[in-house]
Amino acid sequence: MSVQFTFDGRPLTAESGQTVGAALLAAGVQSWRTTRFGGRPRGLFCGIGVCFDCLVTVNGEPNVRACLTPIADGDAVTTQAGDGRG
Amino acid sequence: MAAAATAAEQGLRVALIDSGRQLGGQYFRHPAPGLNAPWIAHLHHGWSRFERLATRVETSHRIAVLFERQVWAIEPGFNVLTDRGPIAARNVILATGSYERVVPFPGWDLPGVFTAGGAQALLKGNLVLPGRRVVVAGTGPLLLPVAAGLSVAGANVLGLFEANRVRGYAKHPVPLLKNPAKFLEGVDFARQLLRARVPLRSGRMVVEAQGTDNLEAVVIAHSDGSNRRRIECDALAIGYGLAPQIDLGLTLGCENKLLSDGTVALRVDRSQRTSIRGCYAVGETAGIAGVECSLVEGEIAGLAVAGASPGGPLTPRRDRLRGFADVLRTQHPVPAAWRDHLTPDTLICRCEEVPARAVAEAVEDLGATDARTVKLLTRAGMGWCQGRVCGYAVACLARRDPAEPASAADLLAAAKRPLARPVRLSVLTELDQRNK
Ligand SMILES: Cc1cc2nc3c(=O)[nH]c(=O)nc-3n(C[C@H](O)[C@H](O)[C@H](O)COP(=O)(O)OP(=O)(O)OC[C@H]3O[C@@H](n4cnc5c(N)ncnc54)[C@H](O)[C@@H]3O)c2cc1C
Numbered sequence: 021m022s023v024q025f026t027f028d029g030r031p032l033t034a035e036s037g038q039t040v041g042a043a044l045l046a047a048g049v050q051s052w053r054t055t056r057f058g059g060r061p062r063g064l065f066c067g068i069g070v071c072f073d074c075l076v077t078v079n080g081e082p083n084v085r086a087c088l089t090p091i092a093d094g095d096a097v098t099t100q101a102g103d104g105r106g
Numbered sequence: 107m108a109a110a111a112t113a114a115e116q117g118l119r120v121a122l123i124d125s126g127r128q129l130g131g132q133y134f135r136h137p138a139p140g141l142n143a144p145w146i147a148h149l150h151h152g153w154s155r156f157e158r159l160a161t162r163v164e165t166s167h168r169i170a171v172l173f174e175r176q177v178w179a180i181e182p183g184f185n186v187l188t189d190r191g192p193i194a195a196r197n198v199i200l201a202t203g204s205y206e207r208v209v210p211f212p213g214w215d216l217p218g219v220f221t222a223g224g225a226q227a228l229l230k231g232n233l234v235l236p237g238r239r240v241v242v243a244g245t246g247p248l249l250l251p252v253a254a255g256l257s258v259a260g261a262n263v264l265g266l267f268e269a270n271r272v273r274g275y276a277k278h279p280v281p282l283l284k285n286p287a288k289f290l291e292g293v294d295f296a297r298q299l300l301r302a303r304v305p306l307r308s309g310r311m312v313v314e315a316q317g318t319d320n321l322e323a324v325v326i327a328h329s330d331g332s333n334r335r336r337i338e339c340d341a342l343a344i345g346y347g348l349a350p351q352i353d354l355g356l357t358l359g360c361e362n363k364l365l366s367d368g369t370v371a372l373r374v375d376r377s378q379r380t381s382i383r384g385c386y387a388v389g390e391t392a393g394i395a396g397v398e399c400s401l402v403e404g405e406i407a408g409l410a411v412a413g414a415s416p417g418g419p420l421t422p423r424r425d426r427l428r429g430f431a432d433v434l435r436t437q438h439p440v441p442a443a444w445r446d447h448l449t450p451d452t453l454i455c456r457c458e459e460v461p462a463r464a465v466a467e468a469v470e471d472l473g474a475t476d477a478r479t480v481k482l483l484t485r486a487g488m489g490w491c492q493g494r495v496c497g498y499a500v501a502c503l504a505r506r507d508p509a510e511p512a513s514a515a516d517l518l519a520a521a522k523r524p525l526a527r528p529v530r531l532s533v534l535t536e537l538d539q540r541n542k
C-alpha cells in the first residue's frame with residue numbers, strides 16, 4: 021500500500037511500513053538536516069537509532085529519528101536546521 | 107526471544123521489552139507486512155527458525171510482549187525504567203545486542219556514508235537500497251552478508267574491501283573445524299559475491315570519502331596510504347566490527363571484561379549470570395558472537411533463571427560458538443593506521459562537530475591524557491549519541507603515541523553512560539516525584 025507525504029512541501033510517495041528515512045532515500049533524498057555549527061547536510065548513518073544523525077522535523081515536531089519513525093499518510097516532513105528550535 | 111520463550115515454558119511470567127516494533131532484533135529484522143520484493147527470501151538464513159521461535163513467543167500466555175518501549179536504566183532489585191513507566195521484576199535478562207563501530211576518516215560525515223549494519227537494516231526492514239553504486243568496506247564478518255544482500259537486491263556493489271588480510275584463519279584450525287557450518291556460511295557469501303562479479307579485496311581500507319553535499323567517491327588504499335584508488339559511488343557501507351550495547355548492565359554494576367578487539371562486554375558465568383544476582387546477559391552483550399550464539403545463550407539463561415540446569419547439548423554448543431567468535435575477533439582488529447589518514451578538519455565527534463584538530467590540541471597542547479579529559483575539553487562524546495559513535499576513536503586518540511593501544515579505562519568509559527537511551531525530562535521528573 022502506498023502513502024502520500026511531503027518533503028519541504030514537495031509531494032512524494034512511499035510504501036506503508038517504511039521509515040521516514042527509508043521513504044526519503046527511496047525518493048532520492050539523501051539529507052534532511054543541517055548541523056548546528058557547520059551547517060553541514062546529514063541523513064541516515066547508523067540506521068538503527070544509535071547515532072542521531074538522521075534527526076528531522078515531522079509535522080512540526082523536531083528531532084524525530086528518521087531511521088526509526090514509520091512514515092504515515094499525510095505526514096509533512098521538513099528539513100531541520102540545527103536543533104530545529106528555530 | 108529465545109530466553110523469553112524458554113523461561114515461559116519453565117512456568118515463569120515474562121515481560122519481553124523491545125524498543126522496536128517487531129520481534130527479531132537485528133538479525134531477523136524484516137519488513138512490515140505488505141512490503142515485499144522477489145529477492146526477500148535471499149536476505150535471511152534460517153528464516154524458519156525465526157518463525158518457530160516467534161510462534162513460541164506469540165502463543166505463550168505467560169509472555170507480555172512490550173514493543174516500542176525504551177529501557178533507559180534498571181534499578182537494583184529490579185525496577186526496569188522504561189519511557190512508558192517502570193516495570194518491577196525479580197530477574198532480568200539483558201539481550202540488548204550491539205551497535206556498529208566506525209572509525210573516522212575524511213568525509214565520513216557526508217550523506218551517503220552508512221554503517222554496514224545500517225545499510226543492512228535499511229534493506230532488511232524497508233527493502234530500500236542505500237544507493238545504486240555501493241562500496242562495502244571496513245573489517246569483520248558482517249561485511250559479507252551486507253555486500254551479498256545489497257547485490258541480491260539489485261545494487262551495483264563496486265567492491266568489498268576488508269582492511270585485514272584474511273590469511274590468519276589458518277593459524278586457528280581447531281575452532282574453525284569445530285564450527286564448519288559457520289565457516290562455510292562465510293565461504294558461501296563469498297561465492298555468491300564472486301558469482302555476481304563483486305571484487306573482493308583484503309588489506310585495503312577507505313582512507314577518504316569525497317563529495318560536496320553528498321558522497322561522490324571513496325578513496326581506497328593500503329593501510330599505509332599507498333596504492334590509492336578512487337572509486338565513484340553514491341553509497342558507502344562501512345563498519346569496523348560491532349560493540350556490545352551494555353550500558354544497562356554497567357550502570358547496574360555488572361562486572362565487565364575487555365576483549366581483544368577493544369570492545370567491552372559483560373562478564374558472565376556458565377549459566378549466563380552476571381556478577382549481579384538475578385541479572386543475566388546473553389548474546390552480543392556478553393561479547394560479539396553472532397546470532398547463533400545469542401539464540402543458544404537465550405535458551406541457557408531462560409532455563410537458568412527458572413532454576414533448571416541447562417544440560418544436554420546447549421552449553422557445549424555455546425562454548426564452541428564462543429571459541430569461533432574469539433578467533434574472528436583476533437582476525438579483524440581495527441587497523442591502527444586509521445589515525446594516519448585523519449586531516450585536521452576531519453570530524454571526530456559527529457554530534458558536536460569536533461574536528462581532529464581540537465582533539466589533537468587537547469592531547470598535545472593542553473596535556474589531556476585520558477578520554478574523559480579530552481571530552482571535557484572538546485565536547486567530543488557529549489552529544490546525542492553519548493559517545494557511541496566516537497567513543498572508541500576518542501579513547502585511541504587520547505594516547506599521544508599512536509603505537510599505544512587505547513587504555514582499558516578509556517574503552518570502558520566509552521561504553522558506560524548513565525542513561526541507556528535519551529529520556530524526556532518529564533519522565534525523569536515523574537520518577538523524582540514518585541521517589542519523594
Ligand atoms: C545494524 C546491525 C545489523 C546487523 N546485520 C546482520 C546481518 O545482516 N547478518 C548477521 O549475521 N549479523 C548481523 N548483525 C549482527 C547480529 O545482529 C547479531 O549477531 C544478532 O542479532 C545478535 O542477537 P542479539 O539478540 O544478541 O541482539 P539483537 O538482535 O541486536 O537484539 C537486541 C534487541 O534489543 C533491543 N534493545 C536494545 N537496547 C534496548 C533498550 N535500551 N530498550 C529496549 N530495547 C532495547 C533492540 O531493539 C533489539 O531488538 C547486525 C548487527 C547490527 C548492529
Ligand code: FES
Nearest residue numbers: 067069071072087
Ligand atoms: S540513522 Fe542513526 S539514529 Fe537514525
